[in-house]
Amino acid sequence: MKKWLNHEFSSGPYTGEDFKQFNRDFRTTLKRKIKPYPLEIRNWNRGHYYLSGFLYNQETEKYVYFSISDVRPKANLNNILIRTAKNEKDYTGGMNNFVTLEEIGEAANRLTTNKDRITAN
Numbered sequence: 001m002k003k004w005l006n007h008e009f010s011s012g013p014y015t016g017e018d019f020k021q022f023n024r025d026f027r028t029t030l031k032r033k034i035k036p037y038p039l040e041i042r043n044w045n046r047g048h049y050y051l052s053g054f055l056y057n058q059e060t061e062k063y064v065y066f067s068i069s070d071v072r073p074k075a076n077l078n079n080i081l082i083r084t085a086k087n088e089k090d091y092t093g094g095m096n097n098f099v100t101l102e103e104i105g106e107a108a109n110r111l112t113t114n115k116d117r118i119t120a121n
Contacts, residue, residue: 009073034104037106038059039058039109057109063087064108065082065093066104069081078100079098080098
């Protein structure tokens, strides 16, 4: 995913091939990041230069929503929105948390097993 950090994405009325490849690379990387946990990807959404989806904890049967906003001009993988969700259609969910790509698996697991926020109150 490092190759995308300084990439200036194409722009226009149609989603560019570079973003389509970014989407595939992000999904592959996300699968690796959640592998140590009982999480699986559900309801993946590739939008027009943004992506989102849900992670489902198979043990607790709870959901986390994640989202990367518009990546143009450069993708910010240090500011991924995640929050608890009631199901894989709940786009409003719990309190907003922001994590890095490196932290997303652990953070999603924590949200689905402990509480609504990642940081201790």
